[in-house]
């Protein structure tokens with residue numbers, strides 16, 4: 760195989776390698792993003808439960824304050840009883856005390872309900888926090904593997920980009936241009952083997968005479984169907 764063709768074959772190998780590395784890199788990056796979003800979702804649940812708990816506790820404190828005020832009101836009314844002179848007034852104060860006690864009883868019931876709310880939310884929050892911690896440990900562990908792999912891919916990619924540039928610059932500019940166009944137009948495959956009388960890029964049969972000439976030609980040849988550069992493997996370079 761002549762030097763220019765060898766350069767083209769090598770270029771294609773580098774481009775294949777770059778594509779594979781980019782795909783593997785993208786996969787890892789996507790995995791990392793999926794892990795992060797999984798973590799964020801559980802964090803959101805924990806945040807919401809924390810907020811719910813704060814609200815429930817605040818509401819409970821408000822109820823407790825109302826209960827204290829109610830208790831004071833009852834005491835105050837009860838203190839007045841010995842000084843009362845008329846039956847009418849006595850009945851009124853007793854009625855006051857009675858309704859204050861009733862109201863306080865209702866508040867105590869509400870506090871009980873609030874307590875069971877708080878208990879349920881606390882349990883749920885604890886469970887979510889446990890899940891969050893478990894998943895965070897897993898995510899951290901996986902990210903610790905992903906990050907250096909991505910860094911390694913990046914190093915590999917920049918080395919490959921450099922080799923690619925060098926090989927491209929070794930080619931005559933017309934060939935360089937054709938290679939770049941083919942890479943773009945032919946899904947990243949510009950250089951293919953011709954084997955068994957066919958182009959392995961488009962799988963079309965090549966004219967027999969043309970196929971035979973590939974073995975001896977010193978010229979760079981292209982597939983008449985897909986335009987890709989064609990090479991044949993000889994015993995020396997197989």
Ligand SMILES: [Zn+2]
Nearest residue numbers: 958961982985
């Ligand atoms: Zn072809």
